[in-house]
Amino acid sequence: MQPSGRDATVAIVRCDDYVPEDVDDAVRRAIDLAGGIGRFVAPGERVLLKPNLLQGQEPERCVTTHPAVVAAVARLLVEHGCRVVIGDSPGAGIIYSEANLRRAYSRSGFFAVAEETGATLNYDTSSASVAFPEGEAVKQFPIITPAVEADAIVVVSKAKTHMWTRMTGAAKNLFGLIPGLEKPVFHFRFQDEYAFGRMIVDLNECMKPRLQVVDAVVGMEGDGPQSGSPRKIGVILAGSDYAAVDTVLARLIGMDPLEIGPIKSAVARGLLDPEGVRTVGDDPALFVVPDFRKPSTYAGGRTGTWRRVVLAVVQRFGRIYAPRPGVSGPACIGCRKCERICPVHAIAVAEGRATIDPARCIRCYCCHEICTEDAIALSRSLPGRLLARLLG
Structure with a gap:
């Protein structure tokens, strides 16, 4: 109700x-x-x-x-x-x-x-x-x-x-x-x-x-x-x-x-x-689109006890699972949008190119959201890829 x-x-x-x-x-x-x-x-x-x-x-x-x-x-x-x-x-x-x-x-x-x-x-x-x-x-x-x-x-x-x-x-x-x-x-x-x-x-x-x-x-x-x-x-x-x-x-x-x-x-x-x-x-x-493509950060999908266990690990070690943003050099035009948006100041622009400090990055993906040049690429660590495969 x-x-x-x-x-x-x-x-x-x-x-x-x-x-x-x-x-x-x-x-x-x-x-x-x-x-x-x-x-x-x-x-x-x-x-x-x-x-x-x-x-x-x-x-x-x-x-x-x-x-x-x-x-x-x-x-x-x-x-x-x-x-x-x-x-x-x-x-x-x-x-x-x-x-x-x-x-x-x-x-x-x-x-x-x-x-x-x-x-x-x-x-x-x-x-x-x-x-x-x-x-x-x-x-x-x-x-x-x-x-x-x-x-x-x-x-x-x-x-x-x-x-x-x-x-x-x-x-x-x-x-x-x-x-x-x-x-x-x-x-x-x-x-x-x-x-x-x-x-x-x-x-x-x-x-x-x-x-x-x-x-x-x-x-x-x-x-x-x-x-x-x-x-x-x-x-x-x-x-x-x-x-x-x-x-x-x-x-x-x-x-x-x-x-x-x-x-x-x-x-x-x-x-x-x-x-x-x-x-x-x-x-x-x-109008349901069951194969609507989810974001690469998405951990949804199958149900079951094993998936719940893996999801608990993901929630506990989110930084391991979450993709890391990185700058694709040729595409970056040094516009500084990502530098301005980063809430933890993990991005700096020098000589017309942005760089991201992975130790400070909180995986909020604001930089990826704001980049109009497709210059922010996402990648997972090896443990993150293994977790993603288990959840796939």
């Missing part, structure tokens, strides 16, 4: 492509099935529409929320009488500046979204501290100004695998409310993926987004959230509860929801009963 006051209903609607008319129809049907736009926002409210912007990449790369999905949600909100602001803080290796926002909006197609829908793009790079005394992991967050000033937040995330958190969808997308170069501070504080998940739950409970829409038309498999490959899933998801929406998404891509840090934390706090998650709309079984 779900906790009182929380709705674990998730709408699933088929959407086979990014043709604007098809996306509009799918988004409207999904939100109608979730209760209708009037359930989530009121006319006249200032709404922050929060996509997955990361660094801003071309839509076909599937790094960012597709502009057709962002436009469909923005159009619906504007028609309802809301004042819509599209905003995000790019990845942590990117300085949160107006110039970088403009670049990211342009490459991701969000400039056109604003022009088409009447929404505005955020260029305010200030932030404020938001207290959250109820937090279990964090009592105060630095939050970008458009989120602080918004009457409501609507999250439009992208279905992707993630090298560190296994999956990024509804809950993890809210990490973009933390100003760019503040993000490494949180990676330093929460070096375990499940501790990081507890922080993400605090952030969602603090900011309370009202509506979740997931672009799962074409997701990213493999070594996401930036270096993976596009893979069709074929759906739009919508709901009010981030953990419930992520539970459905995890099942669609063949992951155990309780392996995902924010879901596990939400369940532990009594915020979600995974067995009580209900879907409406199209049959989720039609």
Whole structure:
């Protein structure tokens, strides 16, 4: 049974492509099935529409929320009488500046979204501290100004695998409310993926987004959230509860929801009963992709006593199992993004090339996530390869 006051209903609607008319129809049907736009926002409210912007990449790369999905949600909100602001803080290796926002909006197609829908793009790079005394992991967050000033937040995330958190969808997308170069501070504080998940739950409970829409038309498999490959899933998801929406998404891509840090934390706090998650709309079984390629850091898969023993070893000796990032010399352009993002200052750039100190590296993979040149390669030690083979 779900906790009182929380709705674990998730709408699933088929959407086979990014043709604007098809996306509009799918988004409207999904939100109608979730209760209708009037359930989530009121006319006249200032709404922050929060996509997955990361660094801003071309839509076909599937790094960012597709502009057709962002436009469909923005159009619906504007028609309802809301004042819509599209905003995000790019990845942590990117300085949160107006110039970088403009670049990211342009490459991701969000400039056109604003022009088409009447929404505005955020260029305010200030932030404020938001207290959250109820937090279990964090009592105060630095939050970008458009989120602080918004009457409501609507999250439009992208279905992707993630090298560190296994999956990024509804809950993890809210990490973009933390100003760019503040993000490494949180990676330093929460070096375990499940501790990081507890922080993400605090952030969602603090900011309370009202509506979740997931672009799962074409997701990213493999070594996401930036270096993976596009893979069709074929759906739009919508709901009010981030953990419930992520539970459905995890099942669609063949992951155990309780392996995902924010879901596990939400369940532990009594915020979600995974067995009580209900879907409406199209049959989720039609869209499950069991061979969705997991990140190379993923230790999920088979069940059984032996695997549980090996997993216990992995958790105890995580640094042995976890792949180590290293720099591929010819590809590195010395842009310093990885140097800026590293929460433990394990990366230095000299003579136009980055180097990583393996003794200081905490295996958070922020450098791999932020590198647009595919210059960060991952490799396992011999013991790590043996453990990976046992878990394969």
